[in-house]
Amino acid sequence: MTETSAKASIADRVAEATPPTVARRVRSLSDRAIAWLFISPTIALLLAINIFPLFWTIYLSFTSYKANRPNAPIVWLGTTHYENILSDPDIWHSMQVTAHFVFWTVAIETVLGFALAYLIDRRFRGHAFWTTVILIPMMLSPAVVGNFWKFIYQPQIGLFNYAITFFTGGDPAAFQMLGEVSLAPWAIVLVDVWMWTPYVMLICLAGLRSIPDYIYEAAEVDRASRWRQFWSITVPMALPFIMLAVLFRGIENFKMFDMVNLLTGGGPGSTTETASITLKREAFESWKTGYSSALAIILFVAVFGLANIYVKALNRVKQR
Amino acid sequence: MKKLLALATGLTAAALVSAASVEKASAAGELTLCWAAWDPANALVELSKDFTAETGTTMKFEFVPWTSYADRFLNELNSGGKLCDLILGDSQWIGGSAENGYYVKLNDFFEKEGISMDDFLPATVLGYSEWPKGSPNYWALPAMGDVVGWTYRKDWFERPELQKEFKEKYGWDLGPPATYDQLMQIAEFFQGREIDGKTVYGASIYTERGSEGITMGVTNVLYDYGVEYQNPDKPYDMQGFVNSPGAVAGLELYKKLYQCCTPPGASNVYMGESIDAFKSGQVAMHMNFAFTWPGLYKDENVGGDKVGYFPNPAGPAGHFAQLGGQGISVLANTDNMDGALSYIKWFVGLDVQKKWMELGGFSCAIAVLESPEFQASSPYAKTFLDSMAIVKDFWAEPAYAELLQAMQKRVHDYVVADQGTAQEALDELVQDWTEVFESEGKL
Numbered sequence: 001m002t003e004t005s006a007k008a009s010i011a012d013r014v015a016e017a018t019p020p021t022v023a024r025r026v027r028s029l030s031d032r033a034i035a036w037l038f039i040s041p042t043i044a045l046l047l048a049i050n051i052f053p054l055f056w057t058i059y060l061s062f063t064s065y066k067a068n069r070p071n072a073p074i075v076w077l078g079t080t081h082y083e084n085i086l087s088d089p090d091i092w093h094s095m096q097v098t099a100h101f102v103f104w105t106v107a108i109e110t111v112l113g114f115a116l117a118y119l120i121d122r123r124f125r126g127h128a129f130w131t132t133v134i135l136i137p138m139m140l141s142p143a144v145v146g147n148f149w150k151f152i153y154q155p156q157i158g159l160f161n162y163a164i165t166f167f168t169g170g171d172p173a174a175f176q177m178l179g180e181v182s183l184a185p186w187a188i189v190l191v192d193v194w195m196w197t198p199y200v201m202l203i204c205l206a207g208l209r210s211i212p213d214y215i216y217e218a219a220e221v222d223r224a225s226r227w228r229q230f231w232s233i234t235v236p237m238a239l240p241f242i243m244l245a246v247l248f249r250g251i252e253n254f255k256m257f258d259m260v261n262l263l264t265g266g267g268p269g270s271t272t273e274t275a276s277i278t279l280k281r282e283a284f285e286s287w288k289t290g291y292s293s294a295l296a297i298i299l300f301v302a303v304f305g306l307a308n309i310y311v312k313a314l315n316r317v318k319q320r
Numbered sequence: 321m322k323k324l325l326a327l328a329t330g331l332t333a334a335a336l337v338s339a340a341s342v343e344k345a346s347a348a349g350e351l352t353l354c355w356a357a358w359d360p361a362n363a364l365v366e367l368s369k370d371f372t373a374e375t376g377t378t379m380k381f382e383f384v385p386w387t388s389y390a391d392r393f394l395n396e397l398n399s400g401g402k403l404c405d406l407i408l409g410d411s412q413w414i415g416g417s418a419e420n421g422y423y424v425k426l427n428d429f430f431e432k433e434g435i436s437m438d439d440f441l442p443a444t445v446l447g448y449s450e451w452p453k454g455s456p457n458y459w460a461l462p463a464m465g466d467v468v469g470w471t472y473r474k475d476w477f478e479r480p481e482l483q484k485e486f487k488e489k490y491g492w493d494l495g496p497p498a499t500y501d502q503l504m505q506i507a508e509f510f511q512g513r514e515i516d517g518k519t520v521y522g523a524s525i526y527t528e529r530g531s532e533g534i535t536m537g538v539t540n541v542l543y544d545y546g547v548e549y550q551n552p553d554k555p556y557d558m559q560g561f562v563n564s565p566g567a568v569a570g571l572e573l574y575k576k577l578y579q580c581c582t583p584p585g586a587s588n589v590y591m592g593e594s595i596d597a598f599k600s601g602q603v604a605m606h607m608n609f610a611f612t613w614p615g616l617y618k619d620e621n622v623g624g625d626k627v628g629y630f631p632n633p634a635g636p637a638g639h640f641a642q643l644g645g646q647g648i649s650v651l652a653n654t655d656n657m658d659g660a661l662s663y664i665k666w667f668v669g670l671d672v673q674k675k676w677m678e679l680g681g682f683s684c685a686i687a688v689l690e691s692p693e694f695q696a697s698s699p700y701a702k703t704f705l706d707s708m709a710i711v712k713d714f715w716a717e718p719a720y721a722e723l724l725q726a727m728q729k730r731v732h733d734y735v736v737a738d739q740g741t742a743q744e745a746l747d748e749l750v751q752d753w754t755e756v757f758e759s760e761g762k763l
């Protein structure tokens with residue numbers, strides 16, 4: 001039996017097995033209607049768990065609603081919450097903390113991630129093993145990472161202080177990574193870099209491996225130096241991938257909560273209180289639902305706007 | 321044939337008996353009790369087995385770690401969830417839970433069952449049951465008495481060489497401190513000292529930022545230094561009461577204690593971390609709620625004769641301690657109201673209260689606490705009673721969560737992050753609290 005005749009017989013059997021009424025009904029639907037039929041469950045789900053809450057949050061952001069006062073009247077406040085948030089120095093402080101965290105983590109992860117990808121791409125002996133080892137941190141749960149780095153940073157028993165003072169001398173208990181205002185913001189940056197550099201490396205590695213060998217061979221023929229090849233071939237061709245990694249890490253770290261919450265809880269004082277921690281405190285500890293909805297919308301617009309601008313830039317780079 | 325009849329009769333009887341017991345169990349139903357996950361909760365599980373044996377009610381328990389206890393259960397209450405039939409809610413929740421109708425008002429039930437609040441320590445009735453405060457409106461039965469107190473390394477304090485050195489340095493005998501000045505001196509004395517080849521530190525105090533830790537710690541000093549939450553003659557008037565010169569001095573002392581005399585890395589310490597510091601032999605003294613004392617007493621390394629207990633020391637303006645603990649309330653939306661109320665009725669029994677204390681809970685019943693057996697029952701019994709006599713509590717207003725968050729921020733910023741002055745921190749706190757009460761329409 002040929003392949004074509006086998007397919008025909010399967011189709012015949014399916015046609016026979018389909019009840020005539022159903023078949024007729026399906027036949028009478030247009031392609032567009034069938035498409036809608038298939039995507040409507042997904043759309044319903046999206047509307048229920050994404051779109052409706054978004055519009056509900058927008059509505060709440062203009063009201064005095066507090067989730068812990070279900071019986072209190074809801075008063076329409078207009079843009080009062082937005083005005084208060086944008087003129088609140090504590091909110092601006094948490095934005096600065098977030099900006100510091102996002103900038104330094106993304107910058108360091110990009111440089112290190114690309115460097116690691118470049119090394120791994122050399123395909124040296126044992127590179128597969130080292131790739132797996134490097135990837136381990138990103139496979140862990142942020143909750144686990146937060147907890148064990150808390151122990152690593154412990155001034156009396158933690159490895160970090162011992163390692164530093166092993167090289168510099170002095171008393172390991174003389175400084176506290178999580179308890180000092182000057183060090184705590186860098187402590188959380190370091191943990192994020194440790195955990196997520198492998199992720200950036202993975203994306204960059206995909207970019208590096210997508211560059212065809214013949215381009216390097218042509219450059220060799222033209223006697224282009226390694227340095228020139230790196231700047232004229234490797235970097236421009238891997239750039240869309242690097243930018244993608246920056247986008248992913250930027251968005252992720254803008255809304256960073258779990259790891260920072262476990263490591264410092266936003267402290268000491270409010271030194272590491274990122275926007276997400278402020279949002280959680282206002283929403284679920286102070287129960288200022290209307291106010292926190294406005295803050296959530298502002299954060300959403302900020303991330304969405306910045307991501308859009310960035311994606312446009314990314315597309316432009318890709319088109320070059 | 322007779323045998324067959326006897327067998328049939330037996331089977332029928334057995335079926336009837338089992339049907340009756342099934343009916344009884346379903347009538348008694350089941351109850352879910354919500355609380356924090358800690359040692360007293362385990363004691364309550366043990367205790368509640370007697371209730372199940374007596375009534376046939378199946379008891380289920382929902383225990384949540386302290387760090388997420390408030391988040392979890394306030395969320396449950398606010399969302400109208402039906403997880404809990406009974407709850408041991410924190411003392412500060414009483415205002416919100418009463419005003420929002422989450423808890424059942426128990427006055428009629430108490431009257432009907434002959435339960436008198438006079439049978440409980442007055443401080444626990446005020447702290448755990450009453451809303452508005454000072455009015456005879458009861459929303460909970462005092463269930464678990466708790467208060468912030470201190471433990472110290474008795475074995476270190478009793479070492480002759482340390483006693484001699486201490487006396488020479490400070491001019492008084494090394495012993496449990498009666499005032500905060502004395503506590504400070506002892507903490508300084510032990511800070512960084514080598515004991516048995518190990519570096520030890522003065523004291524472990526609450527510094528936690530995320531939930532309520534630093535507030536539950538600093539208030540012990542602030543009360544002693546004269547902090548009042550409001551003008552006694554003008555409710556919600558806080559200017560000059562929360563940020564009085566005494567309050568500033570108290571806050572400065574807490575910061576001094578944190579900076580001088582706590583172990584390295586103690587910037588985010590609450591109950592768990594504090595007890596760990598003491599159990600691991602790091603500190604000479606440790607601040608914690610009294611519920612930790614039975615466990616510490618049993619500890620192989622630092623318990624028994626090695627540990628001593630003392631109430632929160634006095635300050636220049638008085639002698640107070642921060643109230644902890646919880647009352648037990650019935651949820652208004654429970655499907656098993658009769659069962660929940662019968663649990664309260666059972667729990668209040670004297671024998672049950674005595675057993676509660678034996679198992680590791682802290683009863684609030686006067687008959688239990690003032691009995692000679694209790695006073696002789698453990699080395700910490702007297703300290704517990706002395707501490708319960710001097711308690712004060714944080715705001716229990718419906719807006720307590722906002723008030724607490726503001727205090728956590730202002731105090732942590734000053735004490736741990738070393739930002740601004742004590743006066744600025746307290747002035748800002750008054751400003752924050754004023755805004756909260758203004759938004760509540762109380763100012």
